[in-house]
Amino acid sequence: MSAVNDTTDAVEALNETGYKYGFVTDIEADTAPKGLNEDIVRFISAKKGEPEWLLEWRLKAYRLWERQQDEEPGWAKVSYPPIDYQDAYYYSAPKSVDRPKSLDEVDPELLATYEKLGIPLHEQEMLAGVAVDAVFDSVSVATTFKEELEKAGVLFCSISEAVEKYPELVRRYLGSVVPYSDNFYATLNSAVFTDGSFVYVPEGVRCPMELSTYFRINAANTGQFERTLIIADAGSYVSYLEGCTAPMRDEHQLHAAVVELVALDDAEIKYSTVQNWYPGDEEGRGGIYNFVTKRGACRGIRSKISWTQVETGSAITWKYPSCILQGDHSVGEFYSIAITNNRQQADTGTKMLHVGRNTRSTIISKGISAGRAQSTYRGLVRMQGKAGNARNFTQCDSLLIGDRCGAHTVPYIEVKNRSAKVEHEATTSKISDDQMMYCRQRGMSAEEAVALIVNGFCKEVLQELPMEFAVEAQKLVGLSLEGSVG
């Protein structure tokens, strides 16, 4: 009985507190009219004062997207009502004439929003040595630690700023990993992306700090179309952190971001994500649609790209951070925790495309389903004909909590080279009564026990996260599963 009581209490407590980050800030937005057409694309481009080539690129993407209307991907194990792409706003910028040069110039209401979200910028500057390029709605408003980065030669700014200041770099790499024709959502993003982050780490430089950006979604009915581009030149290293929360909404919100990573010879990029956007309520009303294209190209020899993700939020997650291992001896890694509760749906995994010789990849995926949630691991490992001696190891484990959720594993393995070696293992299980009994015996509540066991289940992935994130992520793992046991 006590377990039942605990659960009831926990559920009630959760309902009372509700979603901690659910609130709307009222800021006058500079908004484009509803709907999507060539004029809107031109409007966005003009608003941002973009060069002709970028407008042309956007228009090519838009025209392709328009032709593909019937080809919205349908293969993922997720279901949702059709999205009316004309019933959304594609541009909204916080009211601001010039970009603020310091925090003092930032709209005080914006700063208050950050306070509510628990990321006071001043504190963060001192605390962790993290440079924050905070994205509010679609335009970057504050960038810190710029000077120190500049000293090292690292370019870290919003992508709009990069278009202005480093057009040759952007033109060379934008769309080189995720072309505008890549997939339905990436094409949409290419046409209407508003902002995002740009990082360039020059040859031989080890970025002196973890780079971080926080995404927020604000202004009702604004889809977010972030575009991130990170280039690590020969022999350089960078670790990039991405984390996000979003205000509570009744209507679904679409988020279709594109992230492109390029690692040249001997370069290494570590990209970590903690995603806890609003997942909708217990009955699945509201919540974010997270349809993201993330891909990294290991172009150089001995280059390395490592993706680590903790996915706990969003109503629907459709996300496959991938590595194209072109350079000989290059390495790709994917560490993932996907937690779904209530009526959340996640179809996530990775693609490891082995092109070069002696390329190696590791995939560790932990999926946890509770309530009525559906969680799918979908991953591709492809060994191309020239990928001699390439290696892959994949492990996918699923944990089910409750008898009305689903956990699915769909790996795709394509091998065209006989000296390549691929190994895949997958298991599905539940939390055993023995484990629970052991923890309860020692005075832990059912909730605490589940959080502990699940954290243990996820340990291999959690330990890949940078320190700042690891602590937050562990708490999040416990929080996401509240109300799921009894």
Added chain:
Amino acid sequence: MRVQDMSRRITAEFPFVERFDEVAAGLPGAGLHWLDALRRDSLDAFNRVALPSTRVEAWKYTNLKDFAKTPFDIAVSGEGDPSVDLDGAGAGGPDAEHRLVFLNGRFDAGRSRAGSVREGLTVLSLGEALRRQAQVVRPHIERLSPLEDEALLALNTAFMMDGCVVVVDDGATVDRPIELIFASDTRSPTSAHPRNLVVAGAGSRVALTETHVGIGPSEYWSNPVTEVVVAAGASVVHRKVQRESPRAYHLANTRVTLAERGTYRAFLMSVGAGLSRCEIEARLEGEGADCRLDGIYLARDRQHTDITTRIVHAEPGGSSRQLFKGVLDGRSHGVFQGQISVSPDAQRPDGHQLNKTLLLSNEAEIDTKPDLEIYADDVKSSHGAAAGQLDELESFYLRSRGLDAEEARQVLIRAFIAEVVEAVEDEPFRNHLNASIDGWLSHEAAARETGT
């Protein structure tokens, strides 16, 4: 559902489909109203859904585009060389009691052999069963027909020519295997649509050995559908060898349902055909049902071999095991797709799957897609997949003990598939498999020597 755009479909214009009315009049059971209506509905379903393109998830790795361009007609009765001896063709060996031979999809009474009449066992051709016991056949044929999105199954129902009907009464034991031989011998591209039905009554035991074989270099298409019904506590052993001609298409569908404590053991060897796909679906619909699927696939040159399985744990306490191993050489293409699906109420299932492939050449390709679909929480389920080449070190070890390179290679390939073959309990069948594997390996060796 989503918009179904035309890129998901391949439109085929097979001459025999166009001539449906004329062809159907000569098929078994013509004149039975329910069957005539069913054939017509199935034809409409085929025309509506058309063949799947590679945009359809389940057909992602098997492309029917070239197949759809072949002007298939239906085999004319009596075609084929009457002097061809099929005695040694079957995998059942001399031990088989009943033997049913189908040539180009039609029952060949002359080559068949009826075993002794025994209590509790009925073995008939489908044509005969429709004449004599239509009421036994009807519910099964009707049950399989209304499936959406199954173009090949619909076409089989529209054109089912003949096949075997095996009914084992409750509690009966058939101790010697029943042998089925499907042979093809045609001059122009023809298609055959055999339909088999196996019903094992409560507590009964029966074994079947099914062989598909091509005679000469003919180009044809075999589209067999086999339904197996395993009643409570019954046990069915189903072995199949696919040795079609190098230019043949073999697209087979096996549907199995198991009631409580029913067991189904299947073994599949796929070695022939230019393009083959063997689909097996087993539904564990009773508590404690037990299903085991094993198989090997050997391919070379430009062969395409696809094994697609789906095991549905619909009731609690079921167990399933799958072990498939393949050896690919030349420019061949292997596909293994294995789904284990556990329904919400099917607690405590135990489902395991393993697929391993050996690649002998740099042009060969394996695409494997295991798929766990789990809706229950008290589950023990796992799958594994691996692909690689022969181990240099192991080869060196054997050669250092006096084997030449070719011998060492053959020993290692044999060892790789031995795990699957050794698990076959029936000795004559195991011998038949070993002989087939030997034949395949020596062809390999010869091809390597001549450098082709």
